[in-house]
Amino acid sequence: MPKPRILVLGAGPAGAAVALGLRRLGYEVCVVSEWRRFAALEGVSQRVLDGLRHAGLTRALASAAAPSPRRVDWNGASQVLNQEFLLDRPRFDAALRDDLRAAGVELIEARVRQIDSGADGHRVALESGATLTADFLVEARGRQAPLAGGRRRGPETLSLLNRWQQAPGPAASAVESLVDGWAWMARLADGRCYWQLTLDAANAELPGKEQLAAYCAQRRSQSALVQELFGAAALQASELHARSSTAILFHEASGTNWLRVGDAAMAVDPLSGNGIFQSLSSALQAPAVINTLLRHPERGELARHFHQQRVEQLFLRFARTGRDFYALEQRWNEQPFWRERRHWPDSAPMHAAADFSQVHVVRAPVICGDAIDEAEVVVTADQPLGIWHVQGVAVAPLVRALQGGAGLDRALRDLPPAQQAMLRAWLVSQGYRE
Structure with a gap:
């Protein structure tokens, strides 16, 4: 019996973890991915590093910076809560690709133009004109994956990521609540600085695209925390990337010959928990699910049910974490941003009492x-x-x-x-x- 050929779309943490897991099971795996279109920085916890280690992504793990202090200004109180590890995404993404190559995974750097799928397999057309075929398809392109099928959406949310350079200094990060949203900010030791403002997508004060950079600089000038962390360099308009950060759960995360993982299956509000952690959580189970669909089709429905259940449970866990953190901010209860998010997705407790x-x-x-x-x-x-x-x-x-x-x-x-x-x-x- 010929080995099924598996195509993974996306070389982020989820796609890389699935590809390595499938290689360990002896499958032929090809990963297709284009590079991220903007430079980003992410703050992650120790559990993310543990997840990378468990997935075998050792080079990606080594790309994390040493832990740095994380300050939280929330509900009028300021405190230093734990530490976080800052991940420079360009360096991290390159390390993920190195992990794939070291494991013998075929890697094609290209953009997908079209996918034609049927019961007998998949044909993937690339922008280069090349066409790939596969018996099984893994969708791991994160929020860039096509939004096909039914899905549950949280409050529509927009994040504005700003980036600039200043003199080197100690690495640090912070988060602060604002009357109409919240901001996360971080500084790498080499002087690269990031500030991300998260607002309701329908915020009436948002200007047009051409004025967004100046708008963000003006918002930074109102923050004592920003000026304390960055100094005067933060008050100038800087490079900006706008992206959706709305929470999304897909009601159908699999088929008989395809599977969604990571943000392509469920994407969480950035306040709900670390996105890389949830991506790894759904991806680490995927090789067993795919192996069952391919080798034990009589248990196919059981495997799909397993995957969907766990994707939905992860989504609710992260959504409730975010809800409870939003609810801690009491100063602006009646502001639309806070009113909507402090009660979504439901009123169920994060942890039920033992009985x-x-x-x-x-x-x-x-x-x-x-x-x-x-x-x-x-x-x-x-x-x-x-x-x-x-x-x-x-x-x-x-x-x-x-x-x-x-x-x-x-x-x-x-x-x-x-x-x-x-x-x-x-x-x-x-x-x-x-």
């Missing part, structure tokens, strides 16, 4: 080795998709035994002492009381 009486066992799709299969999982208030294992121990048999009337000592008696202690602690965290 062991509501814990139950169901059969659900899980990652089993290199494919998606079905197993008994434990559904809890905080884990609606279910938990299969806790540190390698299947927990459904334990919960069934306890709900059947067995005492805890009896239910755990065949396990080593260390595992018994670990499971007792897990049960307590789920609200269990003997």
Whole structure:
């Protein structure tokens, strides 16, 4: 049986993670990507670096700058909260491509002009005139991916990214809330500076395209934090790139021979959580989903259900994180920007209270080795998709035994002492009381 040829569109974190995972499974993978059209900077957390390491993106991981302090001015209070790692996107994107080449992934730097898809495969026409064919297609072009199919959209949001150069100095970043939005800003040690203003897309004060750079400079002049972090260089009009940062969830993130990952499956508000983290989160599961669709088609619907469930759950988790952070700003509750975002996407709590009486066992799709299969999982208030294992121990048999009337000592008696202690602690965290 010939090996299926897989085409990945996009060489960002999601596309690169999927391509490397598929190569490890022995698939022929070709990645098609054009370079980002603007220079950008992103601040990421340690969990993003852990995700890059887990995906095998070691060169991309090494491109992250050393951690720098992050200041937060929110709801009238100012504090330094943790640190963040600044990622220079041009350098990071080049490192992602180096990781792909090192793994033997074919990489074509080109822009896609047209895609014709059918049950028998895909034909991708490039702007160069070349045509590629594939048995399976992975859409990983982020927000640039075609917006086909039904989707859920959050409040329409616009981000204006400004960039300029000044004298070298200590790296740092900050975020501040404003009456009609918020701004994130950062300075690299080599003097490159970034400031991004995020507003409602319908903001009546936004000028025309030609005046946006001057408008942003004027907004920076009103910020004591900007002047403290950057100095006078920040008060001049600078290079600007406008982009949508509206949260989007696609209702259909897969088909029998295609899959959406990263921002192409769900894109979050930049305040909701780090975009690279959510991209990696959806991409790391994708190789098992694709392998199931190609090698175990009888479990295809199960695999697609698994992918869609987890994309939707990630989206809601990030959206609620953003909602709760927006709600912390109390000074401008009635301003349209804040009023709309403090209640979206719903009123469900970010974390539900533990209640062991509501814990139950169901059969659900899980990652089993290199494919998606079905197993008994434990559904809890905080884990609606279910938990299969806790540190390698299947927990459904334990919960069934306890709900059947067995005492805890009896239910755990065949396990080593260390595992018994670990499971007792897990049960307590789920609200269990003997």
